[in-house]
Amino acid sequence: MNHAVRTTCPYCGVGCGVLASSVNDAVEIRGDHNHPANFGRLCSKGAALGETLGLSERLLYPEIRGQRCDWNTALDTVAQNFARTIREHGADSVAFYVSGQLTTEDYYVANKLMKGFLGSANIDTNSRLCMASSVAGHQRAFGADTVPGNYQDLELASLIVLVGSNTAWCHPVIYQRIQQAKTANPDLKIVVIDPRRTATCEGADLHLSLKPGSDSLLFNGLLVYLYDNGDSNPYFVNTHTQDLEAALNAARASAPTLDAVANGCGLDKKELTQFYRWFSRNEKTVSAYSQGVNQSSSGTDKVNAIINCHLLTGRIGRPGMGPFSITGQPNAMGGREVGGLANQLAVHMNFDPANVDRVQRFWDAPNIARGPGLKAVDMFRAVDEGRIKALWIIATNPVVSMPDADRVRAALARCEFVVVSDCARNTDTMTWAQILLPALAWGEKNGTVTNSERRISRQRAFLAAPGEAKPDWWMLSEVAKRLGYEQHFNYQSAADIFREYAALSGFENEGQRDFDISAFGSLSSERYDTFEPIQWPVTHARPQGTARFFADGRFYTDNRKARFVAITPRAPVNATDVEYPLILNTGRTRDHWHTLTRTGLSPRLSAHAPEPYAEIHPQDAAQHQIQNGTLVSLSTRWGKMLARAQITPAQQRGSVFAPIHWNDQFALQARVDALANPVTDPISGQPEFKHTPVKLMPYAPAWQAFLLTRRRLNIPELSYCARAIGKDYWRYELAGDASPKDWPSWARTLLCTPVENNLRAEWIEYLDAGIGHYRGARILGGRLDSCVFVAPTSDLPARDWLASLFARETLSDAERTHLLAGTLPSQKSNADGGIVCACFGIGKDTILNAIRENKLDTVAAVGEKLKAGTNCGSCIPEIKGLLNRT
């Protein structure tokens, strides 16, 4: 084994430390026990990183219109087109759309080039889609985008309020830390505020299933309750805050009584009062919130409604308390720090003339932007309207992830010049690019990232760059040089960029700006290599970093006092729509990340949710005549999709949940963001992904099928198709509106190339054309090569036993005999109800049976019996849920 390289997980904002080492030809991934974010833990996604490092899906060479070219030609073309567009149409006719996947160094160079040298602020990031409302809320309350506390506060708290956050699935290691704290301190109370009963609720003392969009009312009610109950901290409020009266008046107007709040939020008054009482009695309270708060047309108000309660009680800046925004992406925070949002200039400076002057002098920038650029949704609108004519998309996939994504696709199709730099070869966005630039992937990159608690960590390369892939900062610098800015972008390494960035953070700062890492302004390259995780600010006066902000009660507003913000709750835009009577809520699944370009390569991770699905409440399902496991059509005023129905009482009546991950590379008609309302919060510009009116319809195709095969197939256009990788096989779920005339030849055409058709393959088949049933298996050299099962409905055999046959070199006689039955007669059922424990491949039914048969009553007992939940621990909330059910 090679020595392990210390790096950081590329998925969520927890920012776990990872040890990567080469073992034979594979990469072994372990949690880093010395990293203060995770202390050795990894969730299922982090633990499976080694399965996502293959080169089969990589972009390895620059291309112009699908033809490989050399770097010089590609970069010259990018520079010439950007220069020409600016010359002919002005600086605001170009834009960069970047990503929380970038390192801070990549981000810094992109921001500097656009805002300092191209002369526009049209650079925005996909972090706009996940946490812009938190940024805006922080700026309104604190005068700067400051995260006050850290993860340790969650362990020191006596009350943790999780608002709009499925922490168990989206930030699993934070959730594990919370659960461990609860084990150590059973008095710790956990409250989950979420319309859905998510896996996070399994470890909670109280779940408030509030009406979608009613968060501001809930926290306005809390503000009034705390004030009337004498829980305010008069010294803190009088000395360190302003504008309480206006905030209190607005809160009282919307939430005059507990009954009014309970009614408005759709909550039981007893449970509401319980929450308020706990908040009142527990000084050590952390309110952690995430996309359920941010992704709203009133997301900024929701953030401030939460912060107001912490300001009133003075619960901020001290151990075990504070409002806490948990970010979605690995480097969403780094992007915020650099200035990667269109409404920020650089390093937490806005477009105030003094800041513009300061940054202009520091960069020696000839064309500095003097005002904000276009935020993500407006940026793509400008592309659609032809106002932006040259666009560089870096490390992100907006055709999948933006709201009203079909319009984004159409906008790119008509844009004059689109460049995409990415490590993946096939994304839905790349189809529309004239130029593709191969970027380094995680594992090959050097740089820094910042996690949700302001902790800067290194990403370190442990793999050589494949093909001609290059760092994003290098491509941007090369284009800058070609535009005439050689001396300003003459970076030799990520360390060079980091030093300049650190120096800018301290330039004329004098404690006026929160973000200051000036202690690293002259960091040597050797020390950059051995850089240890540290929380900013890091200055010469504070070389060990800073665990918490605001303990001194000094904020970053003009008078250094925090601001209460008066909140008048607003219903979501288009809250109701008679034609689209339900509400679509979107979010993540446990084992997938973004648009599947990485997690979709892992058999382990794909097992948990192998196809797009929609969670529907049983009464809504009954009303719409939708059966569990059947296909359902979802449509909104912006788009439509197909998904597999999962009927569950965990879903609130009137709401439907669908995950964000699937796209045209993995499924047909399953890009959920094509359905999302593109309305945004007026302050933060963050879209309302949690609340789009939607219509449900059962979808009844002429036939449905699944295929398991050793090869990835080219499936012809069908009504529905979803693929997932398994161990030694690919799984395809299919449906069509017209049945083929001849099922056996359809199967052969699909499963074999003409050359393979001539091989001496053995087919075992069953056909009942009258009722539309066909089953076929292709055996090659005694080994199962592929199998296909077709029926007029979704009533098809379970996939588990058949999938397990792909691990066999030779099928036994019994397996061959019963292949087309989909199971062995000795097995009661081979359906495992879906994978729960991805690490050991253990399904729901196996766990339920073990619980019943062995009278297991704890997660530990289940682990001892089946091993489930004993590795990464991501499935523990689901195991708890199964224990609760039995």
Ligand code: SF4
């Ligand atoms: Fe990665 Fe999981 Fe840690 Fe998030 S919680 S950083 S996905 S290992």
